Amino acid sequence: MSKQMRVVEYNGSGGPEVVSLSERPVPQPGPGEVLIKVAAAGLNRADVAQRRGVYPPPPGESDVPGLEVSGTVVERGPGVQIGQGYDDGAHVCALLASGGYAEYVVAPAAQTVPVPAGVSLVDAAGLPEVAATVWSNLVMEAGIVPGERLLVHGGSGGIGSAAIQIMTAYGVDVAVTGSTPQKLEYARELGADVVINYHDEDFVARVREATREAEAPGADVILDVVGAKYLERNVDALSTGGRLVVIGFSGGARAELDLAKLAAKRGKVIATTLRARPAEEKARIMQEVREHVWPMITHKHLAVTTDRVFGLSEAREAHEYFDTGEHHGKVLLVVD
Structure with a gap:
């Protein structure tokens, strides 16, 4: 038996x-x-x-x-x-x-x-799921580089907490949305430069205000777990050449996309899942996580x-x- x-x-x-x-x-x-x-x-x-x-x-x-x-x-x-x-x-x-x-x-x-x-x-x-999700989507898919600006929706959850720390250590400026002052303060303590209460503030206006001195105001990359509900405003918040990465659908999976607006910004919409990727692709992601993210933990740039x-x-x-x-x-x- x-x-x-x-x-x-x-x-x-x-x-x-x-x-x-x-x-x-x-x-x-x-x-x-x-x-x-x-x-x-x-x-x-x-x-x-x-x-x-x-x-x-x-x-x-x-x-x-x-x-x-x-x-x-x-x-x-x-x-x-x-x-x-x-x-x-x-x-x-x-x-x-x-x-x-x-x-x-x-x-x-x-x-x-x-x-x-x-x-x-x-x-x-x-660690594995959040580190692999953040690194694969933001670096391997969206191609974010140090000096760019990132907006994370839901900055206090597991994915958001990891994204703030990993991207800050990587040299990216991070803005986040959240629902309570406590969650936003937590995100700020992790390294977020801009925190936005989505109940009281328009995240599009806040992101554009925070980046008004940039050559192309807006977020270079947005990491979104909401989906349909935020699609139109996410496109509004993108900078020229910006990339929207959708990894969740808590706000629905179907919405209209203004292609003319996206094209005018030369923007990209990327939608991914991690779970169903081929084994060899997951193996490559985990090796990159080990190579790039684990040293951030060792050197105290990323806390569990x-x-x-x-x-x-x-x-x-x-x-x-x-x-x-x-x-x-x-x-x-x-x-x-």
Whole structure:
């Protein structure tokens, strides 16, 4: 009889009430994979979207949620050699397509990297998804460079917290939107130059005012998790040659786009997901993260922003808390 492990499942689609704990067999690593004994898993917007039934796992992947984990290597699949950083007991964190809300998970070795120096094994669970999302979208896709101006919608969440710090360390000026003075102060403490309360202020006007002395006023790059609701105003906020990167759709997925306005600005709209990218592309992203982002942590330019930790058996409560939108930084599930 195969060894069993606890996992978190979604019993249907809906709110946190569909989150439950179950048991399944411990998976076995295949070629190029490692088996990780999970210390903690990060909770992300994608997990919530899957719970609501609008973001299923890629074909062939586990239906168990969880796109990032930290833990220890306990077994290697064929082709994974000792001495490559995957020795038994090695502390690692990994970017996954699914399966992280569990006591054990298999991960492609190429998407598994050492825990950065100075970061606890639990806190490391909140790094892979946000670091990969920020670096791949802003640097690899949008081509942002030091000296440019970035607008981040939702600056106090996991993605926003990482974007502020990574881009500030990279030499980019960062503006953010947020919903409360507390969230905006948190973003300012992380390094945001301009903070905008979207309940009280027009972010287009604030961004243009903050960049009025630039040759082309506006944001050179916008990182957006809202989608349709902000599309028109995001285009208004772009500078000439600006790039809008859409990675979320909390404000809807369908909207009209004024192509003439976009063309006049010689702008670009980029829409991406991370989860469904090919394995070789994810591997390249994680290697760039290890090369460029991990040193930011080592040199104290990037702090780990864990907001709150729940046990695996408290996954429903963790989703209830995440849904409130009150968190500043990452919410983690610890294998209790």
